[in-house]
Amino acid sequence: MTVLLPFLVNAVLNFALGLLIALFLGPEAFGLYAIGAALVVLVNTAALDWLKLSAVRFYTAQTRASDPGIRSTLDLLFAGAALALCGLLGIVLLAGFDGGVPVALLVAAVLAGIGAGWFDYHGAIARARFLDAAYGRLIAVRAAIVLVLMVGGAWLTRDPVVVLLAGLAGTIASVLSVRGRLSDGPLAIAGARMDLARAFLRYGLPLVAGNAVYSLIPLANRSLLAEAHGLTESGYFSLASDIGLRLFPMLASMLEIVLLREVIRLDETRGRNAAQKRIAGNMVLVLAVVLPAALGFWLVLPAFEALFVPATFRGHFAGYMALLLPGFAAIALFQAAIYPVFLLQKRTLIAAIVALAGLAVNLALVSGLLGTASPSRFAIAQSAGFLVVLLVTALVALRSLPKAPPPRDIACVLFAGAVMALAIWPLRNQLPPVLELILQIGLGGLVYAAIILACDVARWRTGLRLRWLARKTRPPRGSA
Numbered sequence: 189m190t191v192l193l194p195f196l197v198n199a200v201l202n203f204a205l206g207l208l209i210a211l212f213l214g215p216e217a218f219g220l221y222a223i224g225a226a227l228v229v230l231v232n233t234a235a236l237d238w239l240k241l242s243a244v245r246f247y248t249a250q251t252r253a254s255d256p257g258i259r260s261t262l263d264l265l266f267a268g269a270a271l272a273l274c275g276l277l278g279i280v281l282l283a284g285f286d287g288g289v290p291v292a293l294l295v296a297a298v299l300a301g302i303g304a305g306w307f308d309y310h311g312a313i314a315r316a317r318f319l320d321a322a323y324g325r326l327i328a329v330r331a332a333i334v335l336v337l338m339v340g341g342a343w344l345t346r347d348p349v350v351v352l353l354a355g356l357a358g359t360i361a362s363v364l365s366v367r368g369r370l371s372d373g374p375l376a377i378a379g380a381r382m383d384l385a386r387a388f389l390r391y392g393l394p395l396v397a398g399n400a401v402y403s404l405i406p407l408a409n410r411s412l413l414a415e416a417h418g419l420t421e422s423g424y425f426s427l428a429s430d431i432g433l434r435l436f437p438m439l440a441s442m443l444e445i446v447l448l449r450e451v452i453r454l455d456e457t458r459g460r461n462a463a464q465k466r467i468a469g470n471m472v473l474v475l476a477v478v479l480p481a482a483l484g485f486w487l488v489l490p491a492f493e494a495l496f497v498p499a500t501f502r503g504h505f506a507g508y509m510a511l512l513l514p515g516f517a518a519i520a521l522f523q524a525a526i527y528p529v530f531l532l533q534k535r536t537l538i539a540a541i542v543a544l545a546g547l548a549v550n551l552a553l554v555s556g557l558l559g560t561a562s563p564s565r566f567a568i569a570q571s572a573g574f575l576v577v578l579l580v581t582a583l584v585a586l587r588s589l590p591k592a593p594p595p596r597d598i599a600c601v602l603f604a605g606a607v608m609a610l611a612i613w614p615l616r617n618q619l620p621p622v623l624e625l626i627l628q629i630g631l632g633g634l635v636y637a638a639i640i641l642a643c644d645v646a647r648w649r650t651g652l653r654l655r656w657l658a659r660k661t662r663p664p665r666g667s668a
Contacts, residue, residue: 199442201331202434203496205338206427209351211498212342215423219414221348222426223289224297226407228352229433231301232308234400235273238392239266240305243312244448245391245531246384250456252317252372259313259372260379265388266309270302288411296352303359310363313370315445322369330362395531398539401547402519405573406433408547409566412554417563424504425566427497428512436516439481440523443474448528455532464589467528471593472601472646474525479605480636482517486510487612487632491625508567515571518578526578529585542580546573600643608636 210218239262247258277298281291289297307330314323337354341347406429414422447470455463485492486509493506530538550573554566586592612632615624641649 198327198331199435199438201335202438203431205335206431206434207496207498208335208339209342210423210427210501212339213346213348213351215420215500216418217346217348217423219410219419219421219423219426220289220293221351222423222430223407223410223414224293224300224348224352225430226403226410227289227294227297228301228304228355230400230403230407231273231298232304233403234396235269236266236302236305236309237399238388238396239269240308240312241392241395241531242388243309243316245452246388247313247316248452248456249317256372257379257381257384260377261381261384261388262309264377264380265385266306270305273298273302290349292349293352296349296356300352300356300359303356307359307363310366310370314366315449317370318449319369322366326362326366329365330358333361334358394537394540398541398543401540401543402574402577405547405550405570409550409554409570413563413566421504421563424501425508425563427501428505428508428567429570432509432512432516436478436482436520437523439478440474440520443477443524444528447473447524448531451528451532460532461590463532464529465591467532468589468591468593469646470528471525472597474521475593475598476601476604476640476645478517478520478524479601480608480632482513482520483605483609484612484629484632486513487609487616488625488628490617491621491628494621495625507564511564511567512571515574518571518574522574522578522581526581526585529588530581533588535588538581538584542577545580546577549573549576594646597643597645600640600645604636604639604643604645607639608632611635 209221213221243262247262251258277295281295307326311323311326314320314326334355337358338351341350341354344350410422410426410429413425447466451463451466451470454466489506489509493502497505527539550569553569553572612628615628615631618624619627641652644650
């Protein structure tokens with residue numbers, strides 16, 4: 189699909205972005221930047237994410253034609269939320285409250301959060317209308333401009349505030365590049381409806397509350413770690429956390445974009461039961477992608493760190509990343525495999541309740557239940573919080589589906605991951621980093637793919653064989 193290529197390019201650029209910003213800022217300034225970046229995510233998630241979620245769920249090609257008031261209401265609500273955030277920021281600054289961060293960083297983070305919400309909202313509009321080319325342009329333009337501006341700002345100024353504002357500028361440019369294609373015409377205030385606004389709030393606010401808590405967990409950990417062990421140690425932790433929180437949610441979003449819109453289409457055309465069965469099948473696919481990504485990243489950590497991580501972060505990065513990876517995998521599985529169950533059923537309150545449980549586990553472990561004062565407890569606590577979210581929501585979601593994911597397929601995916609790990613493990617720290625990384629990725633990928641196809645997981649081998657036979661028997665073009 190054309191929508192996947194920009195995501196893959198964006199994933200590569202996000203790797204480079206975090207590492208290059210860390211290289212030029214250094215551990216201490218990067219620790220401050222990471223707090224600002226977490227504030228960006230929190231502002232976007234808490235105040236604006238419900239509009240993106242409502243657009244994904246309620247704004248389709250069918251409803252665009254039959255009920256134009258949906259788009260008018262969404263546009264007006266976004267404009268109002270953005271203005272309210274600016275007003276609230278002004279009140280906070282006049283009151284002299286800065287939340288313990290520099291005022292300039294707070295202002296930049298709030299503005300960048302609004303920009304991120306604007307970007308996500310337009311991305312949701314493109315996805316809802318299946319405008320893959322426009323969506324791809326939105327992603328690609330932002331990734332390219334943000335990489336140049338943010339890395340350039342870090343190199344020239346070593347100032348986290350400049351880096352955040354550079355990201356905002358790139359985000360604005362990307363939206364402007366596709367705004368005309370995604371527009372439904374001028375903002376029609378008269379077309380907005382209060383009943384739709386209430387429906388969006390009922391649907392989205394529980395999700396927003398849950399997502400805001402998920403965003404609060406890494407922000408709290410970075411801030412508490414900086415307070416307990418200094419900004420430099422927080423910078424070490426934040427680089428690993430930042431890379432993981434960029435890549436794994438992006439991987440989940442890529443899967444979600446491909447899978448969720450087909451689920452919604454099935455719900456509209458063939459009914460709820462068919463859509464839920466598709467979700468159950470999709471769970472196997474999501475596990476088959478996320479498991480090797482997380483496990484493989486852990487296995488190649490020594491070579492990856494030696495090749496790509498700035499020298500001042502080495503040693504610290506791999507230690508934190510190894511502890512954080514289970515949580516990253518859990519949040520990706522939750523987002524792409526479990527979340528669609530609640531989105532389809534509009535049972536969004538559970539997201540907020542379970543998120544609070546995850547936050548409670550995180551704070552309990554951070555506050556000393558591990559019996560250690562080591563900085564590593566922050567990484568362990570974050571992973572534990574995300575794992576609790578996954579386990580609880582998975583239990584609830586599976587009970588509500590008409591059929592469970594095939595146990596045989598899940599067992600085959602786990603077996604394939606274990607054999608992949610056994611194949612790669614002997615190569616760790618044995619070869620020059622470049623050769624080691626290439627061999628690990630190549631060998632691991634071949635072993636994993638071979639077992640998945642041999643087991644015919646989700647009938648993928650059968651599907652490939654049938655496609656090959658169909659192409660083989662298809663008459664040549666131009667033949668009578």
